[in-house]
Amino acid sequence: MLSREELTEIIRGIVPEAEFPEGTQLTEAIVPAGKLVELTEKLKADKQSAFDYLISHTAVDFNTHFMAVYHLTSTQHHHLLVVKVKIEERENPEIDTLAKVYPTSEFFEREVFDLFGIRYKNHPNLKRLFLEDDYGYPLRKDFKDEVNMIER
């Protein structure tokens, strides 16, 4: 199991411009959208880190931008890593797919596309998962449903 410092060191070696927020529960790395596929491929192939299992992928709407969040772990070493990608564009958000690196990602991505409207480039089958095609994107903060929604 690698410590926070060692993980930071490895990621900095692959993506020098990565940011590492302090005081978080797990090790987090915010990387530019263009470097995501390269980073995960290298982290998976590297014997020391061996991040071969994507626990979950989701997104968070921060009103001004989206944050794509990937929780990774290694089945040998059991260390956890959170990789984040900031998506500034709100009208037509787009990001690379990880379906080639982690096959399970294909379905998490379809869920995020369904609920957030984030499009994945080169996705093998980008269709809505739960809802109908003309439904809005419910997990966006500006989504309104007059009839069914509980107000905070």
Place this chain on the structure above:
Amino acid sequence: MTEEIIKDVIIGESEDYIINVGPQHPSTHGVLRFEVCLQGETVKYLIPHIGYIHRGIEKMCEAITYPQIIHLTDRMDYLSAHINNEAVCLCVENALQVEVPERVKYIRTILAELNRLASHQLWWSAFGMDLGALTTFFYGLRDREKILDIFEESFGSRLLHSFVMPGGLMHDVHPNFQKGIKEFIKYFRKKLPEYDQLLTGNVIFHQRAKGIGLMSKETAIAYGVTGPSGRGSGWSCDIRKIAPYSAYDKVQFNECLETEGDTFARYQVRMREMHESLSILEQLVDNIPEGDYTAKMKPIIKLPAGEFFQRVETARGELAVYIVSDGNKSPYRIKFRTPNFSNLFVMNTITSGYKIADLVAVSGSLDLVIPDIDR
């Protein structure tokens, strides 16, 4: 791809044909539709269609408080309701840095194992019935009733108890709690061999289950197939061992692994897990410490701003809760990584090339609970 094949079929150029299994089909155990492309009797590929019971639990959670969220988590995987509750509670306690009393940890672990047992019993009943062995259903439900009676006595509900609260438990357990569990262990230790006599050694069952739905360890990891299904492929993915929570660090138990990766291996893992759960219960039931049933909590729970993550092992695999908080009394965003979601999408890979009748055996061995997929 599908559209092209449908076109071919309509024009009559292709010999493939497409049938729908579900949305209302006994073998899917819920409202789930498989679009199956067949070549004769052989499955060419399979596309799962989900969303029939999507309730938007994650969106609803953004408008309600943390103690209220507990009641929604029951409705995801209703067969491991207690373990789902516990996942959110652990995440909230972790964020608030509340140390829960030892008594609470023990009782939570006991309930989680009882829940796992009840879930595996129902799976065994339904799996046998899927393959045409009707008696299993009566045997399984007969024994599950004993566990539900223990639940009913202590929490007043049988399936969705919402008994765990952030900080501890809703109230203390019934005075008969320990006695009831001890009686159940004694009873079920005698009944478990019956399960093996009835189904495990059956030749017809072997022919339906052995060598069917092969899943390699690499496939399991790639698709994130956790829980007994993943362990049937030799992937040691038990969160109780990897990152022990509650009282799992105080008990001795084996992680049940099989390496064949077929339907029968997944069956064996669950059967062995029932024995392990009984032994965990035996170790804990006499040692529940005295003390409070809850830690001191503020009446309104507000999480500090930040992000929190918690993994637990439900009866079907890894449940992860990811909370993004902005310091309010309800989460800014909550994500449930549910085990069945990932377990479902491996179906295409592990059923292609097998017969249509094997589809029922494979989906039964993955033990899918549909509300957990749709959320």
